[in-house]
């Protein structure tokens with residue numbers, strides 16, 4: 001509230017519909033868009049000039065479109081933040097990248113960061129209480145995000161550990177697929193609690209190996225978003241897991257969503273990067289084996305339960 005905001009979209013017909021209806025029937029049914037919200041479908045070539053007149057740019061596309069958006073914005077002189085949660089599918093590098101790694105490779109001078117944490121879009125749009133984390137190596141970006149988004153319905157905490165915040169956002173989606181499967185198979189509440197807890201350990205191990213602080217995973221973008229996405233039925237990733245447990249194919253499960261389920265695209269990269277770093281991620285590996293059709297849900301459960309005993313803390317970080 002109190003800010004002048006322009007929503008840009010690549011599709012001019014969508015922009016016209018938003019302008020006329022003052023609502024987004026497909027993505028946010030029943031939510032009236034703020035009367036002050038302005039719209040633009042300016043061609044890509046005009047975007048850099050448009051954004052340099054703003055205080056902050058927020059990219060709200062799926063991971064798959066982030067590289068393209070950052071290329072367009074590469075000479076942007078104002079802070080840029082993204083909402084994406086995931087790893088990009090491998091492009092030229094051997095491994096898929098986190099969002100800040102993509103930015104570092106194509107626009108290293110950009111003052112950039114991420115806004116993350118437990119936040120179903122529909123609840124945010126309805127003004128229901130939500131807490132987020134603004135992560136960046138740049139103080140100016142953290143401050144710009146807090147100034148833009150902190151309000152009576154939205155608390156925004158700053159964190160300089162962008163690696164930890166992005167690993168949390170990416171891995172929780174893979175774990176939400178696993179938890180959806182667990183619940184869809186009626187394995188019980190004990191099993192769900194075990195998956196979330198040991199999933200958090202996997203997420204922490206990968207994050208620490210990539211340079212994150214372990215404490216970040218106890219925060220909103222780690223434990224917080226994992227609990228929300230793994231247990232909340234609004235989660236697209238959880239819905240994919242539930243559908244797979246009912247015997248649907250991956251194509252059926254994702255096709256029914258009409259939105260992106262980032263965990264489906266990030267899972268392979270999560271286990272590839274973990275393997276490269278010598279990090280053990282058996283739950284994420286089970287999700288990949290399921291998505292690739294190498295195992296049935298029941299076989300995955302048997303493999304996870306059949307692993308050798310280990311100590312709890314030795315396997316944490």
Ligand SMILES: NC(=O)c1ccc[n+]([C@@H]2O[C@H](COP(=O)([O-])OP(=O)(O)OC[C@H]3O[C@@H](n4cnc5c(N)ncnc54)[C@H](O)[C@@H]3O)[C@@H](O)[C@H]2O)c1
Pocket residue numbers: 010027060061062063064065068083084085086119120121122258259260262
């Ligand atoms: N939806 C949520 O509740 C939520 C909450 C927090 C974070 N996120 C994250 O934000 C990101 C976007 O999620 P979403 O739910 O809004 O996804 P979505 O599938 O609803 O797509 C968002 C928008 O991006 C547009 N888009 C797709 N490709 C594009 C491109 N090449 N150029 C420009 N626009 C493009 C789509 O048309 C759509 O309007 C994801 O990484 C997701 O994990 C989503």
Ligand SMILES: O=P(O)(O)OC[C@H](O)CO
Pocket residue numbers: 085117118119120121173176225228229234235236237238260261262
């Ligand atoms: O619907 P999902 O599974 O993409 O989750 C949405 C948000 O990331 C929850 O914080």
